[in-house]
Amino acid sequence: MFKELSILAVVVAFSLLTYWLVEPFAHSQMHAHIETKHFKYTDLPAITKTGNAVAGKELVMGAGACTGCHSIETAGMPAMMPAVDAAASYGVNPPDLSTAGALYDANFLVAMIKNPAHATNLDHKYPADGSKMHPMVAFYGAGGDMDQEVADMVAYLQSIAPKAEEVTPKVAFENACGRCHSMRYKNWTPIGEKGKFKYKKDELRFDASVLDYQDYVVKYMGKLPPDLSMYYRSRGEHFLETFIEDPQSHLKGTAMPRVGVTAESAEKVVEYLRDAADPKHAEREETGKNVMIYMIFFVLFAFLWKKEIWKKLH
Amino acid sequence: MAHFTKATSVKDWLNQRLAIEKVEKVMASEYWIPKNINFLWAMGMVLAITFGLLLVSGIFLLMYYQPNVETAFDSVNYTIMQEVGYGWLWRHVHAVAASVVFLIIYIHMLTGIYYGSYKKGREMIWISGMLLFVAFSAEAFSGYMLPWGQMSYWAGMVITNLFSAGSLELNGVVEWIRGDYVPGQAFLTRFFMLHVLLVPLAILALIGVHFAALRIPHVNNQDGEDIDFDVEAKKYLAGDTKGSKVIRFANDFMSKDMFVVSIFLVFFFYLVFWNYGFAMDPVNFDPADGLKTPAHIYPEWYFLWSYEILRPFSKDVGLIAFAFAQVIFVLLPFLDRSPNVKTANKRGLFGIWFWLLVIDMIVLTAMGKLPPQGIYSTIGFVAAIGFIGLWVILPFITAIEKKV
Numbered sequence: 001m002f003k004e005l006s007i008l009a010v011v012v013a014f015s016l017l018t019y020w021l022v023e024p025f026a027h028s029q030m031h032a033h034i035e036t037k038h039f040k041y042t043d044l045p046a047i048t049k050t051g052n053a054v055a056g057k058e059l060v061m062g063a064g065a066c067t068g069c070h071s072i073e074t075a076g077m078p079a080m081m082p083a084v085d086a087a088a089s090y091g092v093n094p095p096d097l098s099t100a101g102a103l104y105d106a107n108f109l110v111a112m113i114k115n116p117a118h119a120t121n122l123d124h125k126y127p128a129d130g131s132k133m134h135p136m137v138a139f140y141g142a143g144g145d146m147d148q149e150v151a152d153m154v155a156y157l158q159s160i161a162p163k164a165e166e167v168t169p170k171v172a173f174e175n176a177c178g179r180c181h182s183m184r185y186k187n188w189t190p191i192g193e194k195g196k197f198k199y200k201k202d203e204l205r206f207d208a209s210v211l212d213y214q215d216y217v218v219k220y221m222g223k224l225p226p227d228l229s230m231y232y233r234s235r236g237e238h239f240l241e242t243f244i245e246d247p248q249s250h251l252k253g254t255a256m257p258r259v260g261v262t263a264e265s266a267e268k269v270v271e272y273l274r275d276a277a278d279p280k281h282a283e284r285e286e287t288g289k290n291v292m293i294y295m296i297f298f299v300l301f302a303f304l305w306k307k308e309i310w311k312k313l314h
Numbered sequence: 315m316a317h318f319t320k321a322t323s324v325k326d327w328l329n330q331r332l333a334i335e336k337v338e339k340v341m342a343s344e345y346w347i348p349k350n351i352n353f354l355w356a357m358g359m360v361l362a363i364t365f366g367l368l369l370v371s372g373i374f375l376l377m378y379y380q381p382n383v384e385t386a387f388d389s390v391n392y393t394i395m396q397e398v399g400y401g402w403l404w405r406h407v408h409a410v411a412a413s414v415v416f417l418i419i420y421i422h423m424l425t426g427i428y429y430g431s432y433k434k435g436r437e438m439i440w441i442s443g444m445l446l447f448v449a450f451s452a453e454a455f456s457g458y459m460l461p462w463g464q465m466s467y468w469a470g471m472v473i474t475n476l477f478s479a480g481s482l483e484l485n486g487v488v489e490w491i492r493g494d495y496v497p498g499q500a501f502l503t504r505f506f507m508l509h510v511l512l513v514p515l516a517i518l519a520l521i522g523v524h525f526a527a528l529r530i531p532h533v534n535n536q537d538g539e540d541i542d543f544d545v546e547a548k549k550y551l552a553g554d555t556k557g558s559k560v561i562r563f564a565n566d567f568m569s570k571d572m573f574v575v576s577i578f579l580v581f582f583f584y585l586v587f588w589n590y591g592f593a594m595d596p597v598n599f600d601p602a603d604g605l606k607t608p609a610h611i612y613p614e615w616y617f618l619w620s621y622e623i624l625r626p627f628s629k630d631v632g633l634i635a636f637a638f639a640q641v642i643f644v645l646l647p648f649l650d651r652s653p654n655v656k657t658a659n660k661r662g663l664f665g666i667w668f669w670l671l672v673i674d675m676i677v678l679t680a681m682g683k684l685p686p687q688g689i690y691s692t693i694g695f696v697a698a699i700g701f702i703g704l705w706v707i708l709p710f711i712t713a714i715e716k717k718v
Contacts, residue, residue: 003352007354011354011421018680019592022592022680022683023591029685030685230391233599234598235596280395280396283402284587287400287587288588299577302569306570306572308569309570310566313349313566
């Protein structure tokens with residue numbers, strides 16, 4: 001018995017050593033470890049003024065000219081044109097602002113309004129010399145104290161947004177990621193959810209619109225942003241979190257903007273990605289437990305059988 | 315024609331036609347196994363059970379898998395993993411078993427080397443076993459192509475490229491194997507055929523040969539003792555079960571096997587449900603893309619040691635070293651010149667050789683996965699030279715070995 005256990009110890013020790021070398025150790029050497037900054041966006045200046053939502057509404061609808069491009073469904077401002085046409089004009093469909101106040105960090109929104117290229121960490125793509133302009137025009141002030149004006153606009157967006165806890169993972173994903181990325185395992189295309197079609201030709205028309213839209217996005221981004229259906233399993237939770245926080249940290253020079261989500265929204269986005277790539281995780285845990293309970297009995301009976309049989313042999 | 319009488323029972327009826335009692339004796343109750351063995355002797359049964367798991371899970375996966383470059387990825391990751399009831403379980407069982415089967419194969423092989431179970435009439439057991447290793451490798455590789463992810467595609471690209479034989483530039487051979495200039499539909503369909511038909515047939519046939527090769531020389535034991543199986547079997551049948559050096563295959567040996575199998579299955583299902591990442595590479599959850607080479611291309615862990623023998627050398631030398639590594643284990647019974655059938659630790663220099671080989675292969679395995687840069691390249695190069703050196707000196711150190 002002692003001899004068998006010593007042999008087992010040797011076998012287990014060599015197996016674990018090999019496992020440690022090819023898995024945790026090798027992966028630590030292949031991928032740089034990026035620490036999360038907990039979605040604080042400390043490189044951006046913090047809001048100093050207290051915003052006034054009523055004044056903000058005036059600016060968003062008026063002098064700020066936000067609604068010239070953005071829709072705000074909840075404020076009764078629907079999109080002015082189909083997503084494909086908007087992408088033709090701007091490169092990508094500008095986001096509806098109904099949920100922006102809940103999804104995005106306030107300091108990020110301020111920075112975004114003032115200087116979109118800088119807020120999204122795309123200074124390398126849109127250099128300060130103005131040779132290439134971000135499709136969103138920066139806000140240069142409406143004549144008053146600009147910091148106050150921007151704070152007012154952000155306060156307005158927050159006032160019309162649903163409470164953060166009411167934002168579902170699906171809404172968080174579709175708004176923050178879904179205008180560039182598809183997610184076919186959730187029937188999501190960058191121009192919206194692909195529903196059921198009665199006629200094949202209607203489905204083909206929809207598919208053709210998606211392809212048209214994607215052509216514009218390719219022109220805008222340089223390549224087609226990937227379908228995110230399996231990203232939870234191909235990248236893992238930690239990578240996704242830190243990548244969403246700042247794409248440049250993993251992929252220096254990428255055209256993907258920092259989207260400025262709050263920690264809570266990022267969590268929801270990751271939850272949705274998990275739901276697409278690994279929807280059976282709860283069932284797996286449950287089944288695993290039952291199989292293990294069965295296995296304990298299996299081991300017990302196998303041991304008793306062996307003992308019984310070998311009584312006559314030793 | 316044989317003489318048949320009116321059967322007295324179903325058993326008698328079958329016995330007259332199939333000789334089931336005799337078969338039962340030959341295969342189980344009077345198939346004699348030495349008593350002086352430890353749990354490592356159960357690895358054969360563990361392998362048989364794991365192969366069974368692969369076969370059964372494979373049959374279920376085959377009902378939904380689609381060997382088409384457009385749909386293969388989604389048929390695995392969506393249809394099987396999400397839509398089919400418990401499809402995820404079959405896939406996890408299949409993927410984890412495919413990886414773990416190699417861990418057990420390596421333990422089984424190293425057990426054979428350590429106890430000298432390839433000598434004195436047991437050469438065919440060893441050779442058929444090594445052919446099984448080759449067949450399992452082909453099975454693992456062809457199966458790895460099927461989900462048509464990034465690693466499938468690029469592993470397929472790299473491995474089929476080896477057949478251009480370096481400077482000989484036999485690109486026609488590579489195209490012939492792929493059925494195209496690059497891995498594509500023809501490539502996927504033929505590897506599907508290999509994975510679900512031709513290679514499994516070869517494996518089943520080789521398992522038959524491997525078992526048959528055991529009958530005449532019998533299973534080795536912990537001390538390499540030359541047992542007279544006829545005498546010991548008589549002793550057992552006469553009732554001296556405690557004094558006899560042999561036991562029945564069933565249920566004596568089987569009961570111990572099944573206990574080891576039960577422990578193994580606890581470990582196996584732990585991996586299936588909670589720690590499957592090592593067997594399902596994250597990179598392969600990205601669909602195949604011929605325009606996007608992954609940052610790191612590496613094979614599954616069980617091929618890493620031979621991959622690292624290929625990698626640190628220049629193209630042609632690397633291929634020769636790789637070919638050497640693939641065939642050299644088969645020749646072990648002939649390279650070991652010593653007649654001693656004993657544990658490695660009692661064989662002087664051979665004992666040192668054995669443990670150096672184990673350590674060298676683990677070092678090669680680790681370096682095969684790490685990026686080939688800086689110190690890792692150097693260590694990999696030294697370990698690859700070490701591997702070749704170990705096999706070159708084996709005939710010499712075993713020729714001067716004292717008889718024990």
